[in-house]
Amino acid sequence: MEGKKLVLASNNKGKLREFQAMFEAMNLNIVSQGSLGVSACEEPFFTFVENCLQKARHASRETGLPALADDSGLCVDALGGAPGVFSARFAGEPSDDAKNNALLVEKLRGESNRRAHYMCVLVAVRSPDDPEPLIAEGAWQGEIVDTPSGTGGFGYDPHFFLPQFGKTAADLTADEKNAVSHRGQALRVMAKLLAERWGW
Incomplete structure (x- = not known):
């Protein structure tokens, strides 16, 4: 793993906080794209x-x-899978957790079906043109509460x-x-793929 x-x-x-905590145990050197401009x-x-x-x-x-990307969000059954890929900007730009949550609660007002799940997809590529990207996913089931x-x-x-x-x-x-979340699940699958396919 050294130098990877x-x-x-x-x-x-x-x-970033969640990834850094999980990757630390894998001895992988992770740098955020922002730190590289x-x-x-x-x-x-x-x-x-x-995405x-x-x-x-x-x-x-x-x-x-080589790069690793995450795309994840909340999918609510009663909303046909929304907000989905638009989870971070559900209430518009710029992203605002409080406004997103308020809109979610409003849209579910009077709805008895509160089932939802977090979805996470991870993709790793060795290069921009890598024909064999590694793809891992995880889903975390729960339900939405108003309070x-x-x-x-x-x-x-x-x-x-x-x-x-x-x-x-x-x-x-x-x-x-991290032990049970959608991101934790996907990362454990990705770690296995990195070891098996890239020898990391």
């Missing part, structure tokens, strides 16, 4: 995997290094209730969250 470097194609501070790229697609691939190729092209709880996490975590824990994602410790 991956550019993380994200400028989301919450995601790489700006965010357009995400014009309606699926996580297409993720676009971000990974962009980061690799700009840095000349927020907890101060941990980010995004919709205070409203994402986990029946098996009896608390929201924002009530979990970072270690508890």
